[in-house]
Amino acid sequence: MDIRRLILITIFSFSLVMLWEAWIKRNQPPQLPTAAQSAQTAGVPSGSASAPAATTTSVGATPQENATDRHKAPRVIVETDLMRAEISAVGGDIVKLELLKHGQTGAPDKPFVLFDDGSLGHDYFAQSGLIGEGLPNHNTVYALPAGKRVLAAGQDVVEVRLDAPVGTNGVKASKILRFHRGSYLIDVVHELENGGAATVPVQAYFKFSRDEKAAEAKSGYFGAQTFTGPAFYSESGKYKKVSFEDITKGKAKLPEPAGDGWVAMVQHYFVGAFLPKAGQREFFVQDLGNGMASAGVKLAPTQLAAGQKTSVEAELYAGPQEQKKLAALAPGLDLVVDYGWLTVIAAPLFWVLSFLHKLVQNWGWAIIALTVLLKLVFFPLSAASYKSMAKMKNIMPRMKRIQEQYKDDRMKMNQEMMELYKKEKVNPMGGCWPMLIQMPVFIALYWVLLGAVEMRQAPWLGWITDLSIKDPYFILPIIMGVTSLVQVKLNPPPPDPTQAKVMMMMPLVFTVMMAWFPAGLVVYWTVNNLLSIAQQWYITRMINGGSKPANA
Incomplete structure (x- = not known):
């Protein structure tokens, strides 16, 4: 056989194998969670090298989920020129986020839903809280402001302030979310005032909780190959993608604690990313069971003395993977655009x-x-x-x-x-x-x-x-x-x-x-x-x- 034609036939045959493999992956039934997985809670798995066990709410452990249903809790709605967000009273979580300038696949007249409360068959939340005795976390029920918040004409920022119950240690805490005109960035700020007599240790965390399903049904066999899952970045550890499967199996490899970096939840075309302002940070993942997982970052603990005030802040990006804009926000953030193994050419x-x-x-x-x-x-x-x-x-x-x-x-x-x-x-x-x-x-x-x-x-x-x-x-x-x-x-x-x-x-x-x-x-x-x-x-x-x- 002519060598040139042999190579050509080999190329086409290899392409057919790739097509068949992608078709099989796309149409195989979803893997059902095991009983052990279903029974797991939202705490960081015990024995994980990347994060300590979460059996208590002490500093260094991420709080576990409780029985409060954040889907049914009261909400406040925020609307800007680019997004419409729904904030739950439970944890002040953003449980739904619609991108008004991007339509759904197959329904371009309807806004694309990034964070989802189950309306499109997904669970995907942006969460944050504080670790420490008597401090509010993502299970705390906050007092919501009354009425819908809309970015008015001539206004550049709309703010939502959520007040937590005063802790037994006398600490007053509020969670503030600021939305900006023409931006997919949301400021997430935790303000604290120690009204007690003792010094209180404080540690903030920011995380995403999401199911492992792709955001939308892909058009075409090869759409199933795009990455969906957590990603981390630090200057020393560089960009790391973590699969839901590795989280479930306890094999996730995360960057070492660093003085910089971010955590993201990546999906086709869109991304959510927490970008802490400053300070030492530790990265973690959590297997929540039932096909759910969390990925986040914890900041280094600080001491809040009696009578002192402080605040902890991170930026939350929730929007399209526009490479130039992402690169300007944080080092390495543009890497969430998945070009496969040919990035150097793509x-x-x-x-x-x-x-x-x-x-x-x-x-x-x-x-x-x-x-x-x-x-x-x-x-x-x-x-x-x-x-x-x-x-x-x-x-x-x-x-x-x-x-x-x-x-x-x-x-x-x-x-x-x-x-x-x-x-x-x-x-x-x-x-x-x-x-x-x-x-x-x-x-x-x-x-x-x-x-x-x-x-x-x-x-x-x-x-x-x-x-x-x-x-x-x-x-x-x-x-x-x-x-x-x-x-x-x-x-x-x-x-x-x-x-x-x-x-x-x-x-x-x-x-x-x-x-x-x-x-x-x-x-x-x-x-x-x-x-x-x-x-x-x-x-x-x-x-x-x-x-x-x-x-x-």
């Missing part, structure tokens, strides 16, 4: 794509412009490839004669073939290596289109109203399949009839695969095919006419 691709978008003001046309640029970059490689294929096509009759003449002597046939290649200066691998070199770029662009929130619900033209999901009518994949078939026709036919049939089936196989890919990626591949056909036709015409094409 990140520059996205930067170029964003630059092109500024020029053309449409992501679809930006993808086409990027395709043209990539084609220019790879033009010398492509030209060499098409030159090799054109020469192979011209010597195909002579190759068939050699195969027929030495069909009973394979060694002699191979020797004659090599002599023919050498005489005509044809490299049988010349048409394959350029394609192999371009494959990482193709895969990296796939991750860009899958992971960049800017592509979510971004229209191109006509029926393509969302470049991040499949073409609803499969028109683009069919066009791409036709262009792939034209490319196969322009290539030299395999001498073996079986190989020829396999190669003719490849456009159909690839069309079926691409039907489930993001429409933006199909736009890229279709335009790339059209440019390749034009280039291949030109080079073949030049060689057949006796001329030498540029870069050939």
Whole structure:
């Protein structure tokens, strides 16, 4: 079998295996929690190296959940230009957060729900509290202010103050949440005043509690591969993703305590992240059972003397994974955008794509412009490839004669073939290596289109109203399949009839695969095919006419 075609068939076969594996993962039934998991509480697991046991509410242990149902507790509603939040009296938790500028998948007219109280089948809360005897935590029932809080015209900040019952130690505590105009940042502040006679140790914590289910049903088989779960960052420990499975098994690897860093809960396109202002901090995870887990950060304990006041503050980011804005908020925060293992290629691709978008003001046309640029970059490689294929096509009759003449002597046939290649200066691998070199770029662009929130619900033209999901009518994949078939026709036919049939089936196989890919990626591949056909036709015409094409 021709080596070039063998490699091509291997690539397509590997792609089919990936597709099948992703389909299996997407459609397998969810794993039911074991009885032991269901019985676990919200405390940090005993014996965990990353966080001490949570059997009490003493300093150094995160409080356990109690029987109070935060779903049914009273709430106060806050609305800004970008979000609508519902704050529960239990713990002052943000139990629901709608992003008003982002629509739901399949229902773009309805706000996307990030933090969820079960309205869309998820449990996902932003929580914080204080560790210490008599101090309020995420189980404490706060007094809520009356009425809805709306960011009025000309107002830049809306504030919600929640007062906790005075502790037995005489400490007065309040939790303040500040929402800002034009921002997805929320200030979370705990204010304390020690009205007692003794010094009180105080430690603040900030955490997310979430179920392990993906936020939305993905469109297309490969959507199931995007990461959902906690992530941590510190300058020394760098960026670490932690799977829900590792938390359940007690195998989560967290950064060491540090003087910087943050904790995030990552999902497709969106992220929640607690960014403590300052101070030494410790990272922790908690298995809550029933498919729920928490991930958070605890600040170093401080001493609050009698008559003293203090406050502890962290910023809560809850919004889209817009890389430039995330990078400006905190070191490493832009890493929550999941580009898979080809980040080193995908990140520059996205930067170029964003630059092109500024020029053309449409992501679809930006993808086409990027395709043209990539084609220019790879033009010398492509030209060499098409030159090799054109020469192979011209010597195909002579190759068939050699195969027929030495069909009973394979060694002699191979020797004659090599002599023919050498005489005509044809490299049988010349048409394959350029394609192999371009494959990482193709895969990296796939991750860009899958992971960049800017592509979510971004229209191109006509029926393509969302470049991040499949073409609803499969028109683009069919066009791409036709262009792939034209490319196969322009290539030299395999001498073996079986190989020829396999190669003719490849456009159909690839069309079926691409039907489930993001429409933006199909736009890229279709335009790339059209440019390749034009280039291949030109080079073949030049060689057949006796001329030498540029870069050939």
